[in-house]
Amino acid sequence: MKYSNLFWIAGICLLIFSCGKKEEENCELDSEILNQELDLEIxxxxxxxxxxxxxEDFSFLIEKYPEFTETYLRPDLYPSLDTLTAELLMIHQDSSMRTLNDSVQLVFNDFSDIEKELETAFKAIKYYFPEFQVPKVYTFVSGFNTDLVVTExxxxxxxxxxxxxxHEFQPELARYMAERYDRPYIVPMIVTAISSQFNNTNPQDxxxxxxxxxYGKAYHFTKAIIPCTSDQFIIGYTPDEISECYANEEFIWSHFVQNELLYETNPFEIRKYMGEAPFTDAISTxxxxxxxxxxGWNIVDDYVMNQDVTLQMLMMNPDAELxxxxxxxRPRPPA
Incomplete structure (x- = not known):
């Protein structure tokens, strides 16, 4: 059966993740996690x-927020601080930037929902990984220059x-990527980025x-930290795409096995299945x-379930083969 016909099977499934296995009925975090004290500065x-x-005002801001200055503005790339502040003033006076900021202030005037989500996520990370240091969070209008910067x-x-x-103002991104840049994706993107701090790997593999x-470990980490978040906002697939993937999991897996892809080391071949693209054309458009x-997410979920390992044990394990x-x-047959 061709893949296009197999994807039609997804219509049998309920489109709100009925074919999925990660949506939990009881997704609330334990009170022991939620009751922690945590100092989050936004x-x-x-x-x-x-x-x-x-x-002079920009010089004051540069001194007031040294972490932002060093990480985002990169003063080391400028001949002097005067050069940097002059450029900041020029950006500040640009009419299009001011118009863009006006739009941002209208949409994000109330930031309390994201602040609460971040606070809860950081509490969960701190609970599982006590060494985690809560980062200082800045919001900014980048002029579509930078979406997220995440460091420790x-x-x-x-x-x-x-x-x-x-919205009339949009980044210059392919449509399939631009759709993932929306308010509900902010916290999942941040949590997934933070997962790299704990995701041990074998650099020789x-x-x-x-x-x-x-990536399976990264997504599993994110789901464990923010369990009530839909898979859609973690992996960036639409509900229909998730349902179709589960409906065709057997076919997808057989493609990887029959073409002996798991131990492929050619970066070009790897990118076909891992890189950003509107579709995986090696399988189907x-x-x-x-x-x-x-x-990889499905494999990791099965590993955690079948081996009964903790989140800490999973993230510490660098052995992908193991x-x-x-x-x-094993892929699940379509419903």
Whole structure:
């Protein structure tokens, strides 16, 4: 049977993840996690930026927020601080940037929902990984230059990237990617980025399987930290795409096995299944891109379930081959 016909099977499934296995009925975090004390600082820096009037004001902001300055503005790339502040003033006076900021302030005037989500997520990370240091969070208007910067000390959110997909101002991204830049994706993107701090890998393992397991661990981490978040906002597939993937999981897996892809080391071949693309054309133009990441997530979930390992144990394990072998992974037949 051809893949296009197999994808038609997805119509049998309820489209709200009925074919999926990650949506939990009881997704609330334990009270022991939620009752932790946590100091989260969020600075709406774009407001202070557009309230500034002179180079002296920008010099003051540079000194006031050294973490943002070093991480985002990169003063080391400028001949002097005067050069940097002069450029900031020029950006500040640009009419299109001011108009963009006005739109951002309308959409993100109330940021309390995201602040609460971040606080809850950081509490969960801190609970499972006590060494986690809560980063300082800045919001900014980047002029569609940077969507997110996530380091161990600082997070910068380019709010202009996350205006609604129907908004007149949009980043220059392919449509399939631009649809993932919306308010509900902000916290999952941040949590997935933070997962890299704890995601141990074997740098000598350059196989497709190793990359699949890496992303599988990242997505499993994100789901464990923010369990009430829909898979859609973690992996960036639409509900229909998720249902279609589960309806065709047997076919997808057989393609990987029959073509002996798991131990492929050619970067070009690996990119076909892991890289950003509107579809995985090596399988079908109806199959969403990044299918290797989705498959890796399923393998990791099975490993955790079948081996009864904790989140900490999973993230510490650098052995992709072992995780795969002990997962007992088998694709689910379509419903």
């Amino acid at each position: 600075v709406r820096l774009e407001r202070e930026f557009f309230d500034a009037k002179s180079q 000390e600082v997070i910068v959110i380019g709010l202009d990237y996350f205006l609604p997909p129907t 350059n196989t497709l399987l190793a990359e699949m397991i890496y 109806k199959a969403p891109g990044r299918l290797g990441r989705w498959l 995780i795969f072998r002990q997962s007992g992974y």
